[in-house]
Amino acid sequence: MKQLNLNVTPEFERDLLQYMKIKEIATKSEAIRHVLHDAVAHRLDSDYDFRPWLGMGLKAPLRKKRRFRSEDELWS
Numbered sequence: 001m002k003q004l005n006l007n008v009t010p011e012f013e014r015d016l017l018q019y020m021k022i023k024e025i026a027t028k029s030e031a032i033r034h035v036l037h038d039a040v041a042h043r044l045d046s047d048y049d050f051r052p053w054l055g056m057g058l059k060a061p062l063r064k065k066r067r068f069r070s071e072d073e074l075w076s
Contacts, residue, residue, distance in 0.1 A: 006032075016028060016032070019031055019035065
């Protein structure tokens with residue numbers, strides 16, 4: 001299983017906890033999976049075009065000072 005780490009705003013966490021309470025979901029990760037699954041299913045039903053999302057991650061600013069000089073240093 002892959003892992004995804006998210007930094008969230010206090011408002012997002014508040015809303016997520018409220019959603020968890022309403023749906024009786026025990027963990028945040030399960031709640032996020034549930035919400036994403038529902039959102040994607042809803043969009044697929046409405047023939048939503050995800051092409052504008054392509055490359056969006058590449059627009060994020062790169063970290064100027066790298067913590068690791070290479071892949072080998074990262075994993076050693």
